[in-house]
Amino acid sequence: MTTRLIAWLVLxxxxxxxxxxxxxxxxxxxxKGGHAITNSAEQHE
Incomplete structure (x- = not known):
């Protein structure tokens, strides 16, 4: 019983x-994707 409990807790x-x-x-x-989109939008203003 205790061994099963420990195994379940570890899992x-x-x-x-x-x-x-x-x-x-x-x-x-x-x-990172959001930052890339923001930077791209700022460069194309």
Whole structure:
């Protein structure tokens, strides 16, 4: 019983950490895309 609980906790924590890294990376990519669009628009004014 305890071994299963520990295994589930480890699995849940590792999944949560992977999801956080993925969301953070996607946020950074979207932010960089937004900056590129802004810079391009400012150059063409």
């Amino acid at each position: 849940a924590c590792s999944t949560a950490l992977a999801a956080c890294n993925t969301v953070a990376g996607a946020g950074q990519d979207i932010s």
